[in-house]
Amino acid sequence: MKLSVLGISFVFLLILNISLITNLGNAQDAKSQPLIGVNMLGYYTSLPQTRDFKNPFPDNYYDQSFKIIKDGGMNHVRYVYYWESFVKNPVAFINELKFAATLADKYGLKIIYDNHQFHTSSWLNPQRGTGFPHFLFQNNSEYAYGSGGSPQYPSAVAWWTHWWNREITDANGTDGWSLQSQFLKKVVSTVDSYPSTAGYEILSEPQVHDVDQWDKIGKYNTFMTDELRNVTKKDIVFSMSIPVDLESNIGVNATNLAKMAPVNKTNTIFKFSIYGLPSPGSYQEERLNMFLSTGNLSGVPVYIGEWNNVARDKVINEEGDFVYEIDPEASDITPEDTTAILKKFNEIDPYGWAFWYWNFRPHRVENFNLVTSDANGNLIPTKYFDILKNAVQSVK
Numbered sequence: 509m510k511l512s513v514l515g516i517s518f519v520f521l522l523i524l525n526i527s528l529i530t531n532l533g534n535a536q537d538a539k540s541q542p543l544i545g546v547n548m549l550g551y552y553t554s555l556p557q558t559r560d561f562k563n564p565f566p567d568n569y570y571d572q573s574f575k576i577i578k579d580g581g582m583n584h585v586r587y588v589y590y591w592e593s594f595v596k597n598p599v600a601f602i603n604e605l606k607f608a609a610t611l612a613d614k615y616g617l618k619i620i621y622d623n624h625q626f627h628t629s630s631w632l633n634p635q636r637g638t639g640f641p642h643f644l645f646q647n648n649s650e651y652a653y654g655s656g657g658s659p660q661y662p663s664a665v666a667w668w669t670h671w672w673n674r675e676i677t678d679a680n681g682t683d684g685w686s687l688q689s690q691f692l693k694k695v696v697s698t699v700d701s702y703p704s705t706a707g708y709e710i711l712s713e714p715q716v717h718d719v720d721q722w723d724k725i726g727k728y729n730t731f732m733t734d735e736l737r738n739v740t741k742k743d744i745v746f747s748m749s750i751p752v753d754l755e756s757n758i759g760v761n762a763t764n765l766a767k768m769a770p771v772n773k774t775n776t777i778f779k780f781s782i783y784g785l786p787s788p789g790s791y792q793e794e795r796l797n798m799f800l801s802t803g804n805l806s807g808v809p810v811y812i813g814e815w816n817n818v819a820r821d822k823v824i825n826e827e828g829d830f831v832y833e834i835d836p837e838a839s840d841i842t843p844e845d846t847t848a849i850l851k852k853f854n855e856i857d858p859y860g861w862a863f864w865y866w867n868f869r870p871h872r873v874e875n876f877n878l879v880t881s882d883a884n885g886n887l888i889p890t891k892y893f894d895i896l897k898n899a900v901q902s903v904k
Contacts, residue, residue: 543618543706543860544900545584546577546878547814549867550608552600553589556630556638563869567885570608573866574615576879576889580897584706585617586813586862588624591691592631595641605698612704620745620862621695622709622813623688628664632657643678644687659715659751668715672724685728689735696740707743708736709779709813716749719759722767725749733770745811746770748780748802754794762801769806777859778803781814785845786852800856812853812861816875817841836872843895850903863896 551565566572577585587608594601605621612619625639632645637657645651645667655663670676676684692708699705710732714725729746736744746768752760770776780799784792803810819838853861866878868887878893889897 541583542858543584543620543811543862545582545586545617545860546863546896547586547588547622547865548573549588549865549869550604551868552597552604553587553593553608554638555593555596556590556634557592557596557642558630558634561869564885566868566881566887569868569887570611571614572887573879574611574617576887576893577866578615578617580889580893581900582897583617584620584860584862585612585866586620586622586709588622588712588865589695590624590638591688592629592639592641594691594694595643602694602698605695609699609702609704613702617704618706619699619704620707620709620743620811620813620860621699621705622712622745623692623695624709624712625714628657628667628715632661632663632667640684644676644684647679659717664715665717668717669721672721672728674728685731689732692732692736693739696736700740700742705742707745707775707777708740709745709747710736712747712779712813713750713781714747716751716758716760719757719764722759722764725768726770729768729770730772733772733776737772737774741775743775743777744770745777745779745813747813748778748799752795754791754798760798762798762805765798765802766805769808773806773808776806776808777811778806778808779811779813781864782812782849783814783816783818783864785817785848787848796852809859810856811859814864815849815861816864817845817849818873818875836874839873839875841875841892841895843898846895846899847903850899854903 551561555561574585609619627633627637627639629640629642629645630637631640631642631653632651632655634654645653650666651663655661657664659665667676671684674683674685678687692710696708710729716722716725733744748765749768754760769778782792782796784790786793786796800810817840819835863878865876868879868881870880871877875892877890878896880888880890882888
């Protein structure tokens with residue numbers, strides 16, 4: 509599906525929306541139900557500025573995807589997008605959002621639109637990073653191109669420190685917070701009227717590098733929430749931070765995480781991620797309990813925005829530091845694991861959850877692939893989607 513398809517005429521969209529009016533009641537009723545579903549990547553909405561996708565975009569990707577997800581007993585998609593993708597191709601980005609929202613209406617799904625970042629930006633990590641646009645990094649030797657965007661790199665530490673101090677600006681001197689709020693408002697103005705829109709995530713997993721930054725993130729989330737409340741009444745999600753090592757020197761605990769909450773908590777949700785089985789007495793259970801305490805301290809519902817099961821190895825990175833990286837060969841999630849995790853979620857009774865993830869491109873971690881496609885563009889769910897679907901049906 510290329511731009512000509514994503515740029516489908518407004519006449520067709522209007523006709524399709526009119527035909528869906530009879531389904532509005534069901535879509536509205538879904539908001540009172542827990543959101544259960546998957547994370548999903550699109551095409552133009554997830555293109556980094558430094559690279560293009562080698563894999564073709566399957567025909568009818570959204571229609572096929574949403575039908576499979578709905579038939580699998582789920583009602584939710586956490587739609588991952590990137591600010592730098594908008595900068596790369598704003599017209600295609602907006603058209604794809606409209607197209608996805610329209611087809612989500614058709615299938616009665618509810619979408620949380622997630623402003624995502626991974627390793628900060630493709631400016632800092634051209635091979636794997638995606639997130640903030642390049643104009644926020646250029647012409648500054650503190651964060652040179654390709655100098656590393658994950659938490660252990662000095663360039664990332666410097667950039668995020670300046671970001672929380674509200675010192676990042678564009679070439680005209682406009683500060684980054686204001687620029688990001690303008691971008692988020694464009695997203696809201698594009699999809700807010702669709703019944704499928706449940707809400708918006710301000711920024712997924714922001715980096716924290718010092719104990720004084722927790723309060724600063726709270727000010728940032730307050731600013732963004734106040735700005736978004738001028739244009740939407742729908743749910744606003746604020747995210748846990750990274751790193752989340754309980755033994756780190758930045759004070760990762762429920763009290764500090766709760767400081768990230770915006771002042772205006774109306775229709776506000778706290779999102780966190782789980783990438784392991786929270787069995788009794790385990791490290792994962794300890795982290796889960798911390799996140800639940802964060803929600804209680806903040807006075808807001810919790811949302812497991814990402815979950816799966818991965819194995820990590822302690823390795824030495826290019827800087828000579830020890831870090832934990834995913835071991836693709838050792839990572840897996842079994843039917844027993846999946847059922848146990850969903851039973852735990854039922855005990856928690858969260859706002860919702862989304863499995864990581866649904867993507868037309870292959871991933872080096874096999875259990876991160878819920879779907880693949882054949883040479884004709886037909887989507888084929890992997891065994892991991894079948895595991896998830898069966899667990900959803902068995903855990904009520």
